[in-house]
Every structure is written in C-alpha cells, then in structure tokens.
Amino acid sequence: DAKTTQPPSMDCAEGRAANLPCNHSTISGNEYVYWYRQIHSQGPQYIIHGLKNNETNEMASLIITEDRKSSTLILPHATLRDTAVYYCIVRVAGSHGSSNTGKLIFGQGTTLQVKP
Amino acid sequence: DAGVTQSPTHLIKTRGQQVTLRCSPKSGHDTVSWYQQALGQGPQFIFQYYEEEERQRGNFPDRFSGHQFPNYSSELNVNALLLGDSALYLCASSLEQGRMTYNEQFFGPGTRLTVL
Numbered sequence: 001d002a003k004t005t006q007p008p009s010m011d012c013a014e015g016r017a018a019n020l021p022c023n024h025s026t027i028s029g030n031e032y033v034y035w036y037r038q039i040h041s042q043g044p045q046y047i048i049h050g051l052k053n054n055e056t057n058e059m060a061s062l063i064i065t066e067d068r069k070s071s072t073l074i075l076p077h078a079t080l081r082d083t084a085v086y087y088c089i090v091r092v093a094g095s096h097g098s099s100n101t102g103k104l105i106f107g108q109g110t111t112l113q114v115k116p
Numbered sequence: 117d118a119g120v121t122q123s124p125t126h127l128i129k130t131r132g133q134q135v136t137l138r139c140s141p142k143s144g145h146d147t148v149s150w151y152q153q154a155l156g157q158g159p160q161f162i163f164q165y166y167e168e169e170e171r172q173r174g175n176f177p178d179r180f181s182g183h184q185f186p187n188y189s190s191e192l193n194v195n196a197l198l199l200g201d202s203a204l205y206l207c208a209s210s211l212e213q214g215r216m217t218y219n220e221q222f223f224g225p226g227t228r229l230t231v232l
Contacts, residue, residue: 034220043120043206043223044159087158103149103172104208104221106158 003027004088009111012082018075020110022088025069031092033064034104035073037084044087044106047073078114085109118143120209120224128230129197137192137227141209148190149221150182151206159206165190166212194229202231 005023012018024033032051036044048055048062050071055062061074075082087109121140129135141148147166151159161174165184184190188209194201205228208221 043208043225046220046222049220085158103161103164103174104151104159105161106151108158 003090003105004107006086006088006107006110008108009113011113011115012075012078014080014114014116015077018078018082018112018114020073020075020086020088020112021070022073023070024088024090027068027090028092031090033062033068033071034089034091035060035062036087036089036104036106037082038087038109039081039084047086049091078112080114080116083112083114085111120207120222122205122207122224122227124227125225126228126230128232130232131197131199133197133231134193134195135197135229137194137205137207137229139190139192139207139209139224141188141190141207142222145209145211145222146188147210147212148184148188149208149210150190150192151208151223152176153204153206153226155203162192197231199231202229204228 003026032049034049035047037047038044048057048060050062050064064071087106089104120142123138139148149164150162152162153159162176162180163173163182164171168184179195181193204226206226207224210221
C-alpha cells in the first residue's frame with residue numbers, strides 16, 4: 001500500500017501557482033519524498049525529490065515540513081500542459097544489492113486540472 | 117539522447133495466450149523496472165532487473181516473468197493471459213550510482229495490452 005495520502009483532485013487557474021499537498025505521516029528517516037506526474041496516455045515523468053530540505057528545479061519546488069510528515073509540490077506558474085495526475089511517493093534510498101532498490105509504490109495521486 | 121522505448125505500443129490477445137513486451141532503457145542506464153497500470157489506477161510494481169537478474173519483485177504471480185539482456189534491454193512475458201491482465205505496461209530505467217540508488221526512474225510510453 002502507498003504510504004502517502006493526496007487529495008483526489010484539484011483545480012488551478014492558468015498562470016497561477018498550483019500547490020499540491022501530500023501527507024506521509026509514517027515516513028522513516030531514510031525515506032525520500034518523490035513527485036512524479038502522468039499526463040494522459042503517457043508514462044509517468046519524474047519531477048523532483050527531497051529528503052528534508054526544500055528543493056527547487058526548473059519544473060517545480062518541493063517544500064517539506066520540518067517534521068517531514070507532509071510536503072507540498074509547487075508549480076509556480078501553471079499552464080494547460082500541466083494538467084495531469086500527480087503522484088507523491090516515499091522511497092528508501094536503497095544500498096546496492098538490497099531489496100529496497102528502485103521500487104516505487106504509487107497511490108491514486110491528485111488529478112490537477114489547469115483551467116484557462 | 118534516446119529515452120526509454122517500448123514495443124509494441126498496442127497489443128490485443130485472447131485469454132490463455134502468451135505475450136512478450138519489450139523495453140530499451142534510456143542511454144547509459146543499466147536497471148529496468150516493469151509496472152502494470154490498470155485503468156484509473158496508479159502503476160503497480162512488477163519486478164526490477166539489474167545485471168541480468170531479477171532483483172526485486174512485487175505481488176504478481178509466476179505467470180509474469182522477465183529477462184534482461186547484456187545490452188540492458190528487457191522483456192516482460194506474461195503466460196496464460198487473463199482478462200484482468202488488460203492494462204498499460206510501463207517500463208522504467210535508472211542508473212546505479214555507487215552504493216545508493218535514489219536516482220529518478222525514467223518511464224517509457226507504455227504498451228497497452230487488451231485481453232479479450
């Protein structure tokens with residue numbers, strides 16, 4: 001089962017910031033928070049990941065609370081092309097040869113609809 | 117730089133048949149994971165291959181098997197197809213770096229399998 005909880009759907013006006021919340025209250029100290037998105041009929045696309053510090057890249061920003069029990073993905077200026085299902089995933093950084101390497105556990109995600 | 121490619125894009129089979137799906141990882145990647153995505157659901161982890169061996173497996177029956185070749189490409193085989201095997205099958209590649217595998221996975225567009 002997924003270890004994260006996300007709202008099933010959200011709307012955002014084009015050009016405005018989209019803030020997508022995620023709860024991961026049982027996250028362990030060695031688990032990272034990952035965000036992926038899936039545009040209709042395509043494979044999931046990596047967005048960003050973080051451990052405990054806030055992260056920013058060309059796509060988005062990731063804000064992780066101090067207790068690490070929740071996070072927010074921020075798309076600063078949403079466009080119509082950002083309409084997608086957004087998945088928040090917690091994942092262990094596995095050591096070579098361990099059983100925790102690579103497995104992503106997807107939940108239902110949040111369907112973000114960006115409207116003109 | 118070629119991304120992850122999968123073939124075929126669509127496939128129709130009947131119950132009881134066998135199917136083979138193929139995946140070529142992103143250039144430079146050495147690890148391949150397979151996921152099954154039923155309509156309206158998030159992707160579910162099937163298994164992962166590294167160094168031509170199955171390293172980790174999700175909760176899927178033995179009818180699901182795979183293989184990784186020396187060039188890192190991979191196949192997913194499903195025997196005795198059931199109606200419930202109808203889904204989008206996604207391949208994702210990643211790169212082992214040192215002892216830790218927290219790298220993002222790059223997904224292909226998927227193969228849409230329909231079982232009649």
